[in-house]
Amino acid sequence: MQNRISRQSEPALGSPIQRSTSLAGDVYDAIFAQLMSLKIAPGARITVDNLVKEFSVSHTPIREALGRLEGEGLVIKTHLIGYSAAPQITRRRFDELYALRLLLEPNGAAGAAKVMTEESLAALKDAAGVMGRGSADDRVRYSTFARQDAIFHDMVMQLAGNELIRETLNHQHTHFHIFRLMFHSRVTEEALDEHQALLEAFAAGDPKAAEQAMRAHIEHSRDRLLPAFD
Numbered sequence: 001m002q003n004r005i006s007r008q009s010e011p012a013l014g015s016p017i018q019r020s021t022s023l024a025g026d027v028y029d030a031i032f033a034q035l036m037s038l039k040i041a042p043g044a045r046i047t048v049d050n051l052v053k054e055f056s057v058s059h060t061p062i063r064e065a066l067g068r069l070e071g072e073g074l075v076i077k078t079h080l081i082g083y084s085a086a087p088q089i090t091r092r093r094f095d096e097l098y099a100l101r102l103l104l105e106p107n108g109a110a111g112a113a114k115v116m117t118e119e120s121l122a123a124l125k126d127a128a129g130v131m132g133r134g135s136a137d138d139r140v141r142y143s144t145f146a147r148q149d150a151i152f153h154d155m156v157m158q159l160a161g162n163e164l165i166r167e168t169l170n171h172q173h174t175h176f177h178i179f180r181l182m183f184h185s186r187v188t189e190e191a192l193d194e195h196q197a198l199l200e201a202f203a204a205g206d207p208k209a210a211e212q213a214m215r216a217h218i219e220h221s222r223d224r225l226l227p228a229f230d
Helices: 023-036 048-055 059-071 091-114 118-128 138-160 163-171 174-179 185-203 207-229
Strands: 075-078 082-085
Touching (some): 023 048, 023 138, 091 163, 091 174, 118 138, 118 185, 138 185
């Protein structure tokens, strides 16, 4: 029997897609998971007809999902050629992204800690992913955490209250590009521990501890992924 997915769970990679009221969303999740786990390699061609056969859906939701991924910088559409996965970021771009994050996010974490409420903390806990450990499929878990990590950091910056900084970070699609560098469970496990440290600082309403925890998190993330350029 073929495996199928629902909106309540992450899609198994390469499985036919279950019809639903948000089919394009399901297709997006499935392609996103393949991009994050490097099943679709950076720079690789993405053929719509092949995805139609793989997921057993029509062309329309495939194209809608690819359009959304193009908007997130993960897919490139070239006139007369078609779709391809975005190329991997360079070492120089990697260094620039982390320099930008270290300039902006620790201060943002401190600002968020100053205005933290019980409601905001609960939302951050949901986004942090620390309660979702133990997925049987590391590839699915990795793609899930890539999205959760982006949401978590965006929520912190939203709480910090500087929309220009938040928009600047979002425009770089930083988290998605960084997570494509290395598919490895260590990236997830250690980041979850660091998210927990951030949550503890937020729960204590401690701006200094939040700033330090965010700085350590970003620095450790950088160091975990540097071997991808060796």
